Amino acid sequence: MLRAILLYLSGAVWARRIVMNWGVAQRMAGRFIAGDNLDAALASVKELNARGLFATLDHLGEHVTNAEEARQAAEAYVEIFHRLAEAGVKSNCSLKLTQLGLALDFDLCLGNMRSIASRAAEFGTLVRIDMEDSGTVDRTLQIYNTLREEGLTNIGVVIQSYLYRSEEDVEALLADRTRIRLCKGAYNEPPEVAYPRKADVDENFDRLTAMLIDAAKTHGSEPASADGEQPPIPGIATHDPKRIQFARDYAEKVGLPKGALEFQMLHGIGSELQLELADAGYPVRIYVPYGTEWYPYFMRRLAERPANLWFFIRSFLRS
Template sequence: MMRHSLLWLSEQKQVFRFVRGNPLARKFAHRFVAGETIDSAVQAARDLNGRKITATLDLLGESITEAGQAAAARDTYLQMLDAIAKAGVQSNVSVKLTQMGFDISEDLCLANMSAILDKAKAHGSFVRLDMESSAYTQRTLDFFYQKLHPTFGNTVGVVIQSALRRSAADVDLLIEKGVRVRLCKGAYLEPADVAFPDKADVDKNYVMLMERLMERGNYPGLATHDQVILERAKAFAAQQKIDPSRFEFQMLYGVRRDLQDQLRGGGYNMRVYVPFGTQWYPYLMRRLAERPANIAFIMGNVVKEAVGR
């Protein structure tokens, strides 16, 4: 119920306008968002690298409806890739197609994505296409297979969500084509005909897809904070003699830092997804929906700071 309400709120633009001007809400956002500028994101990547953890920078923003906004987001990505290279930090980037004008025109989106991928290729970097709601899954994969992968190869990769019923077939095809896949559970509210309504099924599917990707995939990114699944991944790697260099774990900025360090200390590759920018509201609401206890946790921190601890 709470999850549904928070996810519904994440899509309400008028609520965002109200919340964005609120200093308390901005403090809330800081728990999960690195800051508003490229410099703050690069600094977060540098700090992660200091813990031997790599990063993925993500400029927050999605569902763009004006070509000018998409061009501005593209230019920020071009600057991010230069800033990452200049700072010498270990980081790649993640992009949402709707941020690059996917809903305006696919040609426009292709032009924006091509500029980003050309730059990433020149820097020897990598661009992940974040996966959005199930309304975009087929379109995203079609766009990837037809327009991006043939030209840019493994400079670009995709995300698969274990919540979706279709994902096993998608994973098989991606493995066959040697595509780099990030596996996550899925952050969106989905109808029961396309997604498993029961969380236990989402988790079970995650493990099944994870094992396929670990055995036969091209350097999969296993994106989860689920301790049971992480233990399972480690045991599966040991059992099947899969070297830890063949996959990486991925987590979100501000979530389970203890586990991030533990895994890295245990010799596993660990990457943290670092979102930044002014458009933090839908992202923050999805994180709160995953764990409503975060509301109390962050409120506690904000109050402690306000009274000067």
């Protein structure tokens, strides 16, 4: 219930205005966001690399309201590729298609994503398309498939274990050797499309993890690309120790080398676990969001964990 309210608020313009202007929220968001600009994000990526961790940069933004904003968002990514190459850091990029105009016009978004992926390919960089709410999944996969058919193989996608459809999607994507990031899912979904019980989401997460690991084992690993990610390395994106242990045990059981199983976590969450996994020999990639459009991302992080919310409410009441 609380989660649903927060996720509703993440899309409410009036709530956005209140929260973004409130100092406590800005400070709290600082835990999850690397900074306002690309320089701050790159500094964070360098620190991660120095600790043996890879990164994926996300220039925050979603649900743009006109074609010009979508075009600007696409251009910002081209600058990111330049700066990543210049800095010589180990990082790829993640983005959301509603930032490129998915909710406005399919072809506009496809065109923006095509130009981003083509430029990223020139830099040898992978671009991962984040998965948003269930209403966007078909169009997101359609854009991915279209560009892949055009020969752009430097694109990865995200699958959410809370959706009933995900097993079928994973099967189809693996047949194409797609680079998949698996997460639980961060949006407010009705029981018609998503498991309402956390235990089922977790069980499905393990089931899909096993599918990804089996596929990685079957295909074998290919040489690493410049950004450190290899096709079709599974990206297991969770901070849940039980899910991580399952992935480790299953990979060991089928004989998948540690280097072929990537764990992914969010900036500001599970820092000790990140280093523990890297020390154990697994590639670990940290999702590094930056920019001024932090509100919906921050609200989803609050919704994930009641402890964050109580801290937020206590601070709000005190102020």
